[in-house]
Structure formats: C-alpha cells, structure tokens
Amino acid sequence: MNIKLNNVTLSNTTDIHRVCELNIEGESISVISLKWGVSKTIHALKESERQNNSTIFINHQVLYEEVTENQMSDIKDIIKFNHVNVIQSVITKVFQDCLDNVSLQESDDFFENGGHSLSAMNLAEKLTLSLRVNIDLVDIYRYRTPKVLAKSITEKYFEIKQLILSAFQSVLGDQKISDNDDFFISGGHTFQASQLVENLQSDTDININPYHLFRYRSPAALASFILTRDHNKENLKNVVNMGGKGHKSIYLVHSINGTVKNFEHLATELTVHGEVFGIQASGLRRNEAVSSDMEFMISNYLEQILNIEKRKEKNIITVIGYSFGSFVAHEIACRLEKQGYITKLVLIDIDVKELNTPWDLMHYIDIVYSTEGLVLDLNLYKNKNQKECLEILHQDGIRKKIFPISIDYHAIENQFKIRQGCHDAMNNHVMSTFNGHALYISAEDSKFDNSANDWHHYINGTLLKKTCSGDHLEVLSNKKYVKDVAQEIIQYMEF
Numbered sequence: 001m002n003i004k005l006n007n008v009t010l011s012n013t014t015d016i017h018r019v020c021e022l023n024i025e026g027e028s029i030s031v032i033s034l035k036w037g038v039s040k041t042i043h044a045l046k047e048s049e050r051q052n053n054s055t056i057f058i059n060h061q062v063l064y065e066e067v068t069e070n071q072m073s074d075i076k077d078i079i080k081f082n083h084v085n086v087i088q089s090v091i092t093k094v095f096q097d098c099l100d101n102v103s104l105q106e107s108d109d110f111f112e113n114g115g116h117s118l119s120a121m122n123l124a125e126k127l128t129l130s131l132r133v134n135i136d137l138v139d140i141y142r143y144r145t146p147k148v149l150a151k152s153i154t155e156k157y158f159e160i161k162q163l164i165l166s167a168f169q170s171v172l173g174d175q176k177i178s179d180n181d182d183f184f185i186s187g188g189h190t191f192q193a194s195q196l197v198e199n200l201q202s203d204t205d206i207n208i209n210p211y212h213l214f215r216y217r218s219p220a221a222l223a224s225f226i227l228t229r230d231h232n233k234e235n236l237k238n239v240v241n242m243g244g245k246g247h248k249s250i251y252l253v254h255s256i257n258g259t260v261k262n263f264e265h266l267a268t269e270l271t272v273h274g275e276v277f278g279i280q281a282s283g284l285r286r287n288e289a290v291s292s293d294m295e296f297m298i299s300n301y302l303e304q305i306l307n308i309e310k311r312k313e314k315n316i317i318t319v320i321g322y323s324f325g326s327f328v329a330h331e332i333a334c335r336l337e338k339q340g341y342i343t344k345l346v347l348i349d350i351d352v353k354e355l356n357t358p359w360d361l362m363h364y365i366d367i368v369y370s371t372e373g374l375v376l377d378l379n380l381y382k383n384k385n386q387k388e389c390l391e392i393l394h395q396d397g398i399r400k401k402i403f404p405i406s407i408d409y410h411a412i413e414n415q416f417k418i419r420q421g422c423h424d425a426m427n428n429h430v431m432s433t434f435n436g437h438a439l440y441i442s443a444e445d446s447k448f449d450n451s452a453n454d455w456h457h458y459i460n461g462t463l464l465k466k467t468c469s470g471d472h473l474e475v476l477s478n479k480k481y482v483k484d485v486a487q488e489i490i491q492y493m494e495f
Helices: 040-049 069-082 084-099 117-131 137-142 146-171 190-204 210-215 219-231 261-273 294-309 325-338 352-356 361-371 386-399 409-427 452-458 479-493
Strands: 016-024 027-034 055-059 239-243 249-253 275-279 317-322 343-348 438-443 463-468
Touching (some): 084 146, 117 137, 190 210, 210 294, 239 294, 261 275, 352 452
Parallel strands (some): 249 275, 249 317, 438 463
C-alpha cells in the first residue's frame, strides 16, 4: 500500500486539523481528521459528506503535527474493509503470486488455475499476512476466487460493524450514530464505555475492554480492530522489563512524571525475588498521545500485564505504586484479584485526599527545582501563562544546569502534559475496594501525614503500615533508604 500524506490545515474552521490523501491499491481516499470537541460545523460537514464513499472521517484527539504510524495503520484498515475492491485487489495479487500467474483475474478459481492443497496452505498464510485477517485452508476451499473471498471478508466486517453500531445507539440513547462517529464526541463517557463493553460481551460475544474503545472510538474503527486483532498485537508500549526472573511478577507503576526512572534502585533490590516490570505512562514517546483518563490508563496497563502473565505459570503478582502510581496500582490490583490472580499491593507515600487537588503549574515547576536542590525565583513566573512559564523553565533550567543544553523545549512541555494528564485522571477517579492484604509505606519526613488512615476505606484486608527514612523524593532516590523500602516489601511479599 502506497501512502501519500499531506498535512493541510483548513482555514475555515479550527476543528478540522488536517487532510490526509491516501492512495490504496489505486483508490484515492481523503481522510479528514477532527480535533477533540467537534463543533456543529463539522457535524454539518460530516452529514453532507456522509454518502460519499471516497471520504472517510477518523475522529480522535489530535495532539501532534504528524499522524502517527498507529493512526495511519488504523486508517488503512478502516478504508480497506469499507472498500471491497481494495481487498479484492490485494487478494488477486496474492493469488497471482502463489500461482505464478500475473494474468489471473478476480473471478478466476484458484484450484482450476493450478492450485493444490500445498499451494492453498501457502496462499492462506500469505493472505493472512497481507490482510491481517485470519484466513485458513477452509476459507480457500470455500471461497475459491478473489472476488468471493473479498466479499466474505467485507460481509464479516459489516456484520461486526452493525453489531457495534447497534450497541453504540443503545448505550447513547438510540440517537442517530453513523459508522465513523466518535463514541465520546457523540456524548459517551467513561461509565457508558464500560456499559458498552459489557453489552458487547454479553449480547454479541465481542470481547473488548474499555482501552480498545478509547483508541478505536467509532464503530468502523472498532470493527476493523476486532477483525484484525489476531495480527495486530500491540507492543507492550508501557511495560518495561527491569530485570529478574522467576514465576513471581512485580509491577512498578509510574508516579506523576510518567517514567519508571524513580524505580531504578528499587528494581535492582527486588530482581532477586521475581521478574520486575516498570509501567510508564503514554506520552513519553514522540507523537504518542498523553492520557488524562484513569480508566484508559488502567485498562491499557492491565491488558499488557495480562499479555505477560498468560505466558507464565499463574503465581503471585505484586503491584507497587509510588505517589500518583498508587491509585493506578490499587485499581490494577483490584482487577487482577477479580480475574483470579493472587495479588499483593504496595502503596508508597500518597494521600487519598490528593485525588481532588486542583492542578497548579507552579507547584510542579517548584518540584522540578526542589528535586535539584535549587530555589525557585517566583518573580520570573508571575503573570505568565503556561506556555510562557515552560519557556522560562526551559531557559532557566539550562542556565542553572538542571537540564542539559541539548534538551528540547518540547520534551519539557511533554513532561508537564504528562503530569497534568495524570493529575486530571486523579480528579475523575472513583476508587474500588481491594479485598486482599496491602502494605502502605510512608516516608518519615513526608508531607502526607497519617495518609495511610484513609486507605483503610478501600482495602478490606489487613493494611500493614511501615515508615521508612527520608522525604517523599528520597524514599526512592536515596540508595540507603531504598534498601529499607525494599526490605519491607520483600517481607510483605513473603507474608
């Protein structure tokens, strides 16, 4: 498939972000990408173009100037399954290749043109790779021509899409929903997303989780994902192997900065007791969207954890959260517990009351300075907006050697986007209840006084409370203090 991508911003509205011109197997397709919070103008435009098969609308939040590789892959799948002639063209070429017959046409029978059982197996494998859809030997014998096989695939796609479309309409109050309407732009929210997932599983046997809905937001996009998911396994983008081995798994959930760098010393101490994985936030990579929804984070991380655990003998899983990560770790532990895993939960120095604190940019700029032991000059930041504050931080940070000279301003901006995204996720989170035993570790000089007390409301089992030396930052950054933290965790794991 050849892709020609032109970034074009339309001047008549700020809601249309760009137009992608795709050429797929000879089909010229215009893809209009819409920003989050689509206006009535765009709805009117969509309505006028709805019947035009050469226009596909992809609704998702656009945060960057370039379309990411994943987004382009999603777009290609949607177009492919909506255009039977595109699939037919791909299948015909694979037929020709397997039979070494470039003149073979879309209505020609594979077996009547020299195909046999061995070449049929080869054909099935090549079609599976080319289309990213499961094609087996039975399909080759049943649908013997490119035309008939293409028709069967698109019919299956349209069947799945119709089931999803009906589920969308039911959950969103039977309003008029089209194939490419975004679930969330159409009024859906997190609780309705969970309801939609449950309805699809119970009524149609379509098995997805809320994370999939956050990425594949329209019936068309979700249907194409379901049809291709066996050959669209996403990498463990958020999970980093930090060493160790054995049946026991230990997952360290990032703090509000999104990285697992805080855990480097702790991971080293824990590797002799199991395989250690760090979970980092989305948005650290270039062109990767920052998440500000707790349900998305939890579902996304949980899916990746389960992908790891299904390859291992079922054993005890320990989930450790530090600061903001404690909220995510708590919810992951609750869901692992529901899925039958023996789960241990460790919470490190965070107060439940932090769930409802307002976002304060200056507070987080202050954290950057205090981490380096430097004093913040508040006068530099007075009466400045967020962009101006970050530009000052960039220059001031280089001057005071907090940041290397080569650091990109956008890297700093992205760090604060991740912090704000995590913060926003906290403010919309409803806590579940963990039924097992948990360990709470507080820093001796922490700003969170008696913070373990409120966690009792969300843990049915025993909540062990331990205090380790250092302040909120030192508890994981000072190697001496980290050894104490690790020792408490190891004793708890053996409890």
